[in-house]
Amino acid sequence: ADVYDFQAIQDKWLPVWDELKPFAAGKAGDPRPRKYILDMFPYPSGDLHMGHAEAFCFGDAVARYWRGQGFDVLHPIGWDSFGLPAENAAIKRGIDPREWTYANIDQQKTSFRTYAPSFDWDRVLHTSDPEYYKWNQWLFLKMYEKGLAYRKASWVNWDPVDQTVLANEQVLDDGTSERSGAVVVKKKLTQWYFKITDYADRLLDDLNQLEGSWPSKVLSMQRNWIGRSIGAEVDFEVEGYDEKVKVFTTRPDTLFGATFMVVAPDADLAADLVTGATPEIQAEFQTYLTAVQKTSEVDRQSAEREKTGMFIGRYAINPVNGERLPIWTADYVLADYGHGAVMAVPAHDQRDLDFAKTFDLSIRIVVDTTQAVTDVVPVIALDDNGDPIEPFDIESIDPAVTGKALGGEGRLTNSGPLNGMSKSNAIKKAIELLEERGTGRAAKTYRLRDWLISRQRYWGTPIPILHGEDGELIPVSEDQLPVKLPSSEGLDLKPKGASPLGAAEAWASVTDPDTGRKLRRDPDTMDTFVDSSWYFLRFLSAQDNTQAFDPAEADKWAPVDQYVGGVEHAILHLLYARFITKVLFDLGYVNFTEPFSAVLNQGMVLLDGSKMSKSKGNLVEFDSELKQHGADALRLTLAFAGPPEEDIDWADVSVQGSAKFLARAWRVAKDVTSAPDANWSKGDQALRRHTHRFLAEVPGLSESFKFNVVIARLMELTNVTRKAIDSGAGPADPAVREAAEVIAVALNMFAPYTAEDMWNRLGYPATVATVTWRKADPTLLVADQVTAVVQVDGKLRAKLEVSPKISGDDLKALALDAEGIQRSLAGREIVNVIVRAPKLVNIATKP
Ligand code: ANZ
Helix, strand or coil, X not given: CCCCCHHHHHHHHHHHHHHHCCCCCCCCCCCCCEEEEEECCCCCCCCCCHHHHHHHHHHHHHHHHHHHCCCEEECCCEECCCCHHHHHHHHHHCCCHHXXXXXXXXXXXXXXXXHCCXXXXXXXXXXXXXXXXXXXXXXXXXXXXXXXXXXXXXXXXXXXXXXXXXXXXXXXXXXXXXXXXXXXXXXXXXXXXECHHHHHHHHHHHHHHHECCECHHHHHHHHHHHCEEEEEEEEEEECCCCCCEEEEECCHHHHHHCCEEEECCCCHHHHHHHCCCCHHHHHHHHHHHHHHHCCCHHHHHCCCCCCCCEEEEEEEECCCCCXXXXXXXXXXXXXXXXXXXXXXXXXXXXXXXXXXXXXXXCXXXXXXXXXXXXXXXXXXXXCCCCCECCCCCXXXXXXXXXXCCCCCCCEECCCXXXXXXXXXXXXXXXXXXXXXHXXXXXXXXXCCCCEECEECCCCCCECCEEEECCCCEEEXXXXXXXXXXXXXXXXXXXXXXXXXXXXXXXXXXEECCCCCCEEEEXXXXXXXXXXXXXXXXXXXXCCCCXXXXXXXXXXXXXXXXXXXXXXXXXXXXXXXXXXXXXXXXXXXXXXXXXXXXXXXXXXXXXXXXXXXXXXXXXXXXXXXXXXXXXXXHHHHHHHHCCCCCCXXXXXXXXXXXXXXXXHHHHHHHHHCCCCCCCCHHHCCHHHHHHHHHHHHHHHHHHHCCCHHHHHHXXXXXXXXXXXXXXXXXXXXXXXXXXXXHHHHHHHCCCCXXXXXXXXXXXXXXXXXXXXXXXXXXXXHCCCCCEEEEEEECCEEEEEEEECCCCCHHHHHHHHHHCHHHHHHHCCCCEEEEEEECCCEEEEEECC
């Protein structure tokens, strides 16, 4: 056809690519260096949407770019196909979750085929296939062996709608479930955990390596999530109680200001301390605890909420001064942070102050914040004349009066051996004192909690553990894996707080072949974040049924060079993948400690400034856009709309404009009349210079993801070439062919069908996607004119604007002819002319 027809081009090239499999990576003997480019794999919760279109457009541009730079590029695709949405949809429709899941996967595969990201389809994986989840179970067993997978009874986040536990990461800031939107409550359950807290320091410290190649926002979100606090742990004796009570504090310098102690009501410690108290106190405590359990963690930490709590009838002894501190319980202290108890310093901690004011407890200032602190060594506070500083004006800053705790820098007071010290020196000194007396020590604590991985739901990886009647835990032996998920037939999948798998009697009940005793399978399934924590390694050996992945392949390809996906995964997925990578490193399966060397977060696709959604009725459907405009125009539009990190408003873009440009580029290739062996060096110089400037500039732009600028440059080069064809060098000029070829090769990053068809019209076999980019010719990058200096007897006499390629003879002739030179020679005899084209001519005369 002589007109650009995207449908015809798609229909023509798709079967050719299927046949050629140009994107199968890692062929034996391939000498090219390698790159691993990965998009976050999709969840099959429906059709692909515009968000997928955008993410995969950028990921594919990166993959295609590196192939063009001569790399063997691995760019795989798979599906994150276990999880609640499938199960909830299945319940609603009364079908098997498998049915819904795999139908959606098929639908998404069909869209992807047309959209044509350069995937290696031979490596496709679905996490809900037993061939995949077998290795989740293997990973679980390895972690169990190392003590990194363990069971404990604890208060968990409970989603009352989905009737399942949630990881902390799945509870939103407002205290609701990320999945169901329900207000999350606390429930005490025995659950499986992965011991991510053992890795807290490494997860935090290794973020420094990623500085510059991960979005800084993601780095800071991870840092906050891990939340390392440095301070001390202090042991308090409690009257009439055998054990010591530990508290964590970031301010051991304020120990002399502690006036009471507060224990979290839901900590085991509180229940213990209350045992033996008066019946009135015990009853009051039970009532209080019940109320607290209905309160969300967010409310408990809220500064606005009125403080609640009660005195539990006991006293702790302050180890630094022997003072008796009344012990209270209050819900602003959390059971699972630090030691679940605090030494309250109301003068210097706002929460403690609010509490002290509510319950009329005493307040003692120990840091005088009116005193400037300049010392590094401990000194007694002296003024400029060396005199002791007068007592400060307590009225103006008294927290009991102002209601404001004194949090800032200052000088210690009312604190015995710490008096006069700066805050930071006092912290050091207090820790020394505690350590000397054996009543405390330097300590760190983290916001990060262990990763709760068990779910009471059907559609996930069964946990490979058997339970004996005596409570013994027996890991399934590795040769018995996978523990396959039984059919959902006859099972009630509706959430009810216990896993539906427990009711699959034939599956759940097992007889130990050695001892004949009755065992029961663990009925819970794994959090799907386990599946996605290591999937990037499975792609390396997707067909290998003997191991999770081949360490030799991991050596070759991993870590992932460029990971592309949404910022919504800044914490959960990326943190878990980093953790599991470190575990696999410690187990000796991989030789790197970070899974993703670089991360790119693409923005969102909006419509009229707001997020698209079915419920808002403002959904731009990917499939219909794809049908209407074709893959190339859609991809080009997304890539041209702006930097990848920024949101795109679909109301502001022009898919028609993209289609027009593609037709223009395509016609350039169609109009070329020279043969593929044309001698470029003979071509039009101005056009060649433009082409080579493009070649010089585009790699840098592409490597910094400025794809919108690359497309702008492609448009310019196309226009210049069009002009050369119509009103300049003409269609037969070799420079026109050169430009058309460069356009086709670069356009392949965004519009693979159009590029392929151009390449074909230029006389080459498929596929343009594996053609290595030409390098810019440096001689074509120099400016059109350079300045030549002409000297007579070493003195500057003239400057000439000449072509950088001028010959020595031509330059000499020009120099001798130049006006100023003739004047300065004034008839003198020339004995020698030295020419260094194009920059210098030196004329020597007879003295
Ligand atoms: C005494 C003190 C005095 C404190 C002072 C602060 C200021 P970050 O920085 O978030 O780690 N704390 C300890 N365990 C707690 C728990 N389970 N629930 C609620 N609060 C708890 O906070 C550390 C501080 O939070 C600790 O230092 C402790 O109060 C409190 F002028 O101890 B501090």
